[in-house]
Amino acid sequence: GLIRMIMNSDYDSEIQQIIVNLLDEKIDNKSQLEIFPDHKYSLGGMVKEISYNQQKIKILAILKEANDPDANPIREYVRNIVEKNENLIRTWRNVSRWVTAVYSNGNCNFEDIDETIERDALEKIAVTNINKGEASSKTYMPVLKKKALKQSKVLLKELEILKPNIILCGGTYNIFCEIIEKEGEIGKDYCYFNDILIINMYHPQAMIKDI
Numbered sequence: 001g002l003i004r005m006i007m008n009s010d011y012d013s014e015i016q017q018i019i020v021n022l023l024d025e026k027i028d029n030k031s032q033l034e035i036f037p038d039h040k041y042s043l044g045g046m047v048k049e050i051s052y053n054q055q056k057i058k059i060l061a062i063l064k065e066a067n068d069p070d071a072n073p074i075r076e077y078v079r080n081i082v083e084k085n086e087n088l089i090r091t092w093r094n095v096s097r098w099v100t101a102v103y104s105n106g107n108c109n110f111e112d113i114d115e116t117i118e119r120d121a122l123e124k125i126a127v128t129n130i131n132k133g134e135a136s137s138k139t140y141m142p143v144l145k146k147k148a149l150k151q152s153k154v155l156l157k158e159l160e161i162l163k164p165n166i167i168l169c170g171g172t173y174n175i176f177c178e179i180i181e182k183e184g185e186i187g188k189d190y191c192y193f194n195d196i197l198i199i200n201m202y203h204p205q206a207m208i209k210d211i
Contacts, residue, residue, distance in 0.1 A: 011045055011161055018157045019132075022150075035150050036133050042066050044128020044158055045075040047082060051123045052162075059102060060126045060164035061095050062155075062172050064144055064203060065135035074127050082123045088115060094204035096121040098168055126162045130155065130172045130179075145175050152179045159196070167196055171203030 022035050046052040066074055080086045088096075096118035100108055103121070130148040132155075148155070156179070159167075169176050174186045176198065185191035190199045 012043060014161060015043055015045075015154060015157055018154050022153060035147075038134070040069075040071040040134045041132045041154075042068065042071040042129060043073045043075065043132070044126065045073070046126045046162065047075055047078045048123040052126055055124050057103070057166060058126070058162070058164045059099055059124070059166045059168060060128065060159070060162055061098075061168045061170060062176060063091070063095075063127070063129050063170045064139050064172055065129045065131035065133070065147075067135060067137045069134050069136070071132070071134045074129055078122055078127050082119050085119075088118060091204045092122060093118055095125075095127075095168070095170065098201060098204075099125055102166060102168075126164065128155065128158055130175055145178070148172075148175050149178065155179060164196060167198045168201050169198060170201050173198065173200035 019036065019041055023039065025035075052058060063074075066072070066077075078092060081088060081092055097110055097113055099121040100113055100117060103124075130151075131144055132151055133147060155176075167176075177183060177186045177191065180193045180198075182191055182193060185198075188200065190197060192198065
C-alpha cells in the first residue's frame, strides 16, 4: 500500500545517495573503479516494513553476496518467498530458523518448524549482503572482504536507517568486525556495537552438522 511505498522510497533514496557518492569518487580515485561495476548494486532492507517495525526486537541478517549477475534487491527476493510462496532454499530456511530461535529465546524444536513458521519469521526481519555488487555462486573471501570494505559506507547507512537490535552475520562476522573497527572481536561468537548484539553464525548454505 501507500505506507509501504513511502517507506521504501525514503529508505532507497538515502541508500541511493550513499551509492551515488561512492560512484562519484571513481572520478578522482582509480582504486574505486570496482565498487559497483556497471553501476549494478543490490539494496537490502526490510522484507515487510510493517512487520519489521512492529517487532520489539528487530533482526537484521547480513549474508555475503547475491548469486545474481544483475544484483537485484535481496529484500525483494526474500519478500517473494514470503508473499508468493516461492521456493524456500536452504539459505533462507536456515535464516528463518535462526530468527525463530531468537524470538522463542531458544525454546523451539527445529523439527516442529514448518514452512508457515519459516515464512512468518522471514517477513519480520531485514536482510542485506555485505557485498552489494554483482557476484556469482562461488565466493572468494579475500575479494569479498576487499569489496565489502570499499562499500562500508552503504552498510553503515543501512544500520542507521534499519536500527536493528540484533545482527545475524551469516559467514560475514569477521569482515563486519573490520567495518565497525572492532578487529579485537574477530573470531569470537558475538560482540556489541552501539548496543547492537552482533552474532557470528555459519553461512546458512554451509554443510555443518548439528547447527
